[in-house]
Amino acid sequence: MTYLADKKISIVIPSHNEEKNISYLIEQLRETLTPTGYAYELIFVDDGSRDNTLNELKINAELHTNVFYVELSRNFGKDYALKAGIAMAHGDAVITMDADLQHPPQLILKMLKLWENGYDIVYTYREGENPHGKGYQKVTSKLFYKGLNMLSDIKMENGTADFRLIDEKVVKQLKLIDEYEIFFRGIIKWAGYRQIGIPYVPSKRHTGEASYSFPKLVKLAVGSIVAFSARPLYIVSLIGLFFSTLAILYIPYVLVSYFLGYAVSGWASIxxxxxxxxxxxxxxxxxxxxxxxxxxMQSKHRPHYIIRSSNVVIVNNDFIRV
Structure with missing residues (x-):
């Protein structure tokens, strides 16, 4: 496999309570990327962690000159954390992935090869069920993607992940999107360009537990559907039209009953x-x-996230350590 060493890869990693995964993930990424010859940078976004994630990031930023961190002022959510990291990335390609090591770093090599072959977006989707997921997560995941494909204007493979490679020209367009409750998995599909999906089998979390609760999954599902389609409005309009028609057809029955002297029976039916x-x-x-x-919420034009601290300053499109 031949790489172009003059290209730079930015890896954006949202992190929430991942203190025990940070150092191990950096080690795995260094082992994977260093032999390729690519210049690369790791941009971690601390999304309001309550543990020592930020301290781990600061320590690693001191140890490695290509490790950068962004601390958000609170937990804004994964997609906003991704947006914050992508805003600070300026590589020839940007890779987004989770910090829990369920996204195997070795798969990045295949992504890079497909990118070099001309694909603008290389996304991943889970092959089969998540062997490490909880029972309700497996059920809700299937329902989520079926509902999204049925009710929205985008089509996604079951188990589509936030583990993807995006070419620089696509990233420039993503940075222009100013959307409330952004859903990157849907935005990537909507954006078009030359895309290819590759299946993967999730690894077991290195440490910790998934932070997505059932209410958060429901909120994500509803927000994702309404973000990409007005079809639910059309559906409820059709339902309203259907029952309105039934009500109109009920009028002749009422008139006939009245003139023939039939008594209206019971109050339970009413x-x-x-x-x-x-x-x-x-x-x-x-x-x-x-x-x-x-x-x-969109009309308020509030910032999607607030940065509390960072070791990153962008000057003339270059990263400067502070």
Whole structure:
């Protein structure tokens, strides 16, 4: 395999409570990338960790001149941490990956080869089920991607990961996106360019536990669907039209019953009907409310993240240690 040594690779790694994984991950990446001849930099984004992740990053930044850290003022979420890291990357290609070592560093070599062969984006997707995932995570993952593919305008493989390589020209376009609740896995698919996906088998976490809870997964699913399609609005509109039509067809029955003297029986059916349509109205209003809420938050133009500290300063598109 032949590499071009005059190219630089930026690796962006969001980190949340990963104190015991940082040093080992850096060692694995150095063993993988140093023989390639590429210049490379490791950009860690501390996303509001409550352990000693930041201290580990500072120590490694002192030991290695190509290790940089960005400390966010609080936990803004993984996608915003990715955005912060990508904003500071200026390599010929940017690789994003998790800090828990479930994304095997050795797969980067295959990504680089495909990139050198002309692909602008090389993304990864999980091959089969995650052998190390919890039961509810396996179920929710399948439901998430099926729902996303059905209700949104993008199509993604089951288990698509945040482990990917992005060419510099794509990165420049990503930096221009100013979107509330950005979902990078969807944005990458939406962006187009020449893409290829490669399967991988997740490794076991080196240490620690996954921080994504079930409520966070539900929020991610809803936010991802409404971010890429207005199809849910069309669906609830069709539901409303369907039941409105049924209500119109119910009028002849009421008139015939009235003129023929049939008594309207019971109140239970009336209460059930009111409760059903009341619930349906609340459902429709909640879907509309999600979209209105996103418009409201987008209109505030708040920064997507706040940097508390960093050893990075960008001067003339170069990294300067501070």
């Amino acid at each position: 209460i059930a009907t009111i409760a059903f349509f009341g619930g349906l109205q609340l459902l429709v209003m909640s879907v509309i409310g999600v979209y209105v809420g996103k418009i409201f």
